[in-house]
Amino acid sequence: MAEYGLTDQLPRKVWIAIGVSDWAPEPSSPPLRIVRMTNALLGDGVETHTIENVRVKVFSIAKTIADCFRHGRSVGLSIALEGLQEALRQRKVTPAAMSRQAAKSGVATVMRPYLEALTANA
Secondary structure, eight states: GGTTOOOOOOOSSSEEEEETTSSOOOOOOEEEEEEEEEHHHHEEEEEEEEEETTEEEEEEEEHHHHHHHTHHHHHHHHHHHHHHHHHHTTTTSSSHHHHHHHHHTTTTHHHHHHHHHTTTTT
């Protein structure tokens, strides 16, 4: 979420998503957190960004937030909520898009109460 300016916290590790049976790179510098995903989850919400003149595939804002809820124990619920709140406040994602992505990622039930609370008075 740091890539999108949704948090002021810097991650301790760089998170990398790979396929279920893909070869995992050897951790070096920076420290890596490797997450395995099915092909359906891995291919959904991918965007290409240019970081320091290098084209890098990253997940969209909605997918990133949904994944934070999916990996809530590792990421922390407070960070997932901060990202959701900031993305909605900055209008970087709509509640409808967030809800669709949550359903695709299998976290709609977990995210729905937070999404409803953050958009109740909007």
